Amino acid sequence: MELIDRTAYELLDLQRRGEATAEEIVQAFCNAVATRDPLIRAFLHFDRDTALEQARAIDLKRRAGQPLGRLAGIPVAIKDVLCTRGVPTTCASKILRNFVPPYDAHVIARLKEEDAVLFGKTNMDEFAMGSSTENSAYQITRNPWDLERIPGGSSGGSAAAVAACEVPLALGSDTGGSIRQPASLCGIVGLKPTYGRVSRFGLVAFASSLDQIGPFAHDVRDTALLTEVIAGHDPRDSTSVDRPVPPYVAKLDEPVRPLTVGVAREHFAEGLDADVERCIRQAIEVFRCLGAEVREIRLPHSDFAVAVYYLVATAEASSNLARYDGVHYGYRAERYDSMIHMYSRTRGEGFGKEVKRRIMLGTYALSSGYYEAYYLKALKVRRLIKEDFDRAFAECDVVLGPTSPTAAFRVGEKIDNPLAMYLSDIYTISCNLAGIAGISVPCGFTKQGLPVGLQILAPPFAEEKLLRVARMYERETDWHLRRAPWPPRGSPAGNGHTAAGT
Amino acid sequence: MALTEDQVRWVAHLARLEFAPEEIELFTAQLSQIVDYVNQLQKLDTEKVEPLAHCLPISNVFRPDEVQPSLTVDEALANAPDRRGAYYGVPAVLD
Numbered sequence: 196m197e198l199i200d201r202t203a204y205e206l207l208d209l210q211r212r213g214e215a216t217a218e219e220i221v222q223a224f225c226n227a228v229a230t231r232d233p234l235i236r237a238f239l240h241f242d243r244d245t246a247l248e249q250a251r252a253i254d255l256k257r258r259a260g261q262p263l264g265r266l267a268g269i270p271v272a273i274k275d276v277l278c279t280r281g282v283p284t285t286c287a288s289k290i291l292r293n294f295v296p297p298y299d300a301h302v303i304a305r306l307k308e309e310d311a312v313l314f315g316k317t318n319m320d321e322f323a324m325g326s327s328t329e330n331s332a333y334q335i336t337r338n339p340w341d342l343e344r345i346p347g348g349s350s351g352g353s354a355a356a357v358a359a360c361e362v363p364l365a366l367g368s369d370t371g372g373s374i375r376q377p378a379s380l381c382g383i384v385g386l387k388p389t390y391g392r393v394s395r396f397g398l399v400a401f402a403s404s405l406d407q408i409g410p411f412a413h414d415v416r417d418t419a420l421l422t423e424v425i426a427g428h429d430p431r432d433s434t435s436v437d438r439p440v441p442p443y444v445a446k447l448d449e450p451v452r453p454l455t456v457g458v459a460r461e462h463f464a465e466g467l468d469a470d471v472e473r474c475i476r477q478a479i480e481v482f483r484c485l486g487a488e489v490r491e492i493r494l495p496h497s498d499f500a501v502a503v504y505y506l507v508a509t510a511e512a513s514s515n516l517a518r519y520d521g522v523h524y525g526y527r528a529e530r531y532d533s534m535i536h537m538y539s540r541t542r543g544e545g546f547g548k549e550v551k552r553r554i555m556l557g558t559y560a561l562s563s564g565y566y567e568a569y570y571l572k573a574l575k576v577r578r579l580i581k582e583d584f585d586r587a588f589a590e591c592d593v594v595l596g597p598t599s600p601t602a603a604f605r606v607g608e609k610i611d612n613p614l615a616m617y618l619s620d621i622y623t624i625s626c627n628l629a630g631i632a633g634i635s636v637p638c639g640f641t642k643q644g645l646p647v648g649l650q651i652l653a654p655p656f657a658e659e660k661l662l663r664v665a666r667m668y669e670r671e672t673d674w675h676l677r678r679a680p681w682p683p684r685g686s687p688a689g690n691g692h693t694a695a696g697t
Numbered sequence: 698m699a700l701t702e703d704q705v706r707w708v709a710h711l712a713r714l715e716f717a718p719e720e721i722e723l724f725t726a727q728l729s730q731i732v733d734y735v736n737q738l739q740k741l742d743t744e745k746v747e748p749l750a751h752c753l754p755i756s757n758v759f760r761p762d763e764v765q766p767s768l769t770v771d772e773a774l775a776n777a778p779d780r781r782g783a784y785y786g787v788p789a790v791l792d
Binding site for chain 1: 700704710711713715728732734735737738741746747750751752753755758760768773776777778785
């Protein structure tokens with residue numbers, strides 16, 4: 196097995212046993228980026244020299260017998276929505292093309308404290324708005340399982356980088372499914388923690404009542420590790436909750452018994468791909484064989500989740516994105532007639548189509564005469580959606596279902612039909628509206644060989660249980676051991692050539 | 698059409714977004730389709746439901762009113778498109 200195919204846990208073990216140095220590990224992943232990323236296009240910014248320098252410093256610390264952090268020598272890729280001091284942070288937007296943050300996000304500071312190697316900034320839908328990563332102002336990222344397909348979004352760069360073994364761990368953000376959906380479409384694990392579990396300080400805001408930062412990894416153990424590192428209170432984010440972080444990793448292999456899993460009829464609605472449904476039904480059978488009680492539950496308001504989301508998230512976005520005014524940082528238009536014209540031209544030129552569509556929708560929903568009918572109405576239905584989950588979790592430990600109604604779709608397939616794109620988040624959105632925790636774990640492949648993800652949802656702050664349940668499934672299956680073949684399907688290098696893209 | 702081009706132009710003004718005429722046309726069609734879709738919420742009776750803006754039972758979070766370390770003037774202005782000394786430059790607001 197090559198170094199790049201391994202999990203972070205295995206790489207930490209190799210270093211402890213003296214079988215690999217941090218430098219060798221980082222070098223191997225740098226080489227993977229050099230050969231693979233010209234086809235995958237996951238990274239917007241990558242600085243090989245700095246990564247290698249960090250790795251050598253960690254090796255020196257180890258040799259000197261100094262204490263090392265929990266992620267020592269492990270490369271972690273960062274979605275380009277997280278502020279990194281001195282390193283460009285663009286949100287894949289033209290309006291932030293030259294933005295270099297003067298501070299680190301809380302989660303970046305945590306990674307540094309644990310001796311992780313910061314390994315480049317990854318592509319995304321502009322300002323995290325999208326489900327395919329096609330809304331990037333810079334490049335299209337490809338799905339490592341089939342280059343003609345999208346990796347999902349909005350954290351598509353982070354998901355594709357892990358799935359292509361260019362990095363073992365990555366961070367993303369999830370406002371309506373932006374970690375879980377790309378994890379599902381790329382055949383890896385992705386976790387959206389409970390709202391308030393991870394500090395959002397330094398996360399460029401999209402929809403502040405929904406946004407959460409979370410990890411991508413090949414398996415549940417690595418996911419638990421990275422979650423444990425980034426979770427916890429931070430006074431700089433007033434919505435970060437001050438409660439202890441349980442030892443997710445230490446408890447991981449303790450099965451949850453007795454276990455009741457809920458399955459909602461609403462998660463098997465029209466539009467669900469038959470292959471995806473087959474994989475999910477099989478995953479439910481795995482839990483039955485493990486002795487879990489499978490109970491049918493109802494989430495009667497889930498049909499309204501997409502509508503609620505596209506009012507609440509856009510309203511919050513229209514307010515959050517007002518800060519891009521061509522004054523404090525970022526792009527400013529070259530020619531304008533007045534102050535107001537400077538604003539509107541800067542924003543008209545600097546934002547991409549989807550961002551403008553959402554600012555417009557949110558501004559409309561908040562505008563005089565429409566506020567009650569749209570924004571306030573959406574907040575009321577949001578409560579009904581949350582109450583559906585409160586009732587469900589009163590009778591089951593977790594809820595199981597598909598992460599996404601289909602496997603990865605083709606590049607260009609939905610880009611001109613915003614509503615069709617929005618509906619690809621139909622099963623992930625409720626989790627953000629209700630503020631609960633959710634994970635996507637690999638659970639099979641379609642007949643075309645595309646990965647399928649199982650979504651597991653848990654009550655607020657039940658990450659420990661969620662990870663243990665996910666681990667119970669993982670121990671019985673080997674989907675998490677699969678790696679996307681290289682060279683990938685649809686690659687111009689053809690079949691059998693290993694040096695594609697060099 | 699749920700929205701007219703005039704409404705879209707008004708919202709664009711509120712949002713401080715400049716559009717070309719053909720973009721107004723495209724956005725009117727696309728936003729109308731989305732507004733039609735979200736109108737399904739009107740079917741639900743929510744008269745007795747309290748709005749939920751935020752899922753955490755947290756309201757005001759205060760900290761002591763003490764000076765904390767913060768960015769220097771140079772750091773704060775480093776990304777400004779038009780820095781003028783220790784200030785952000787903007788176009789004239791009044792003639």
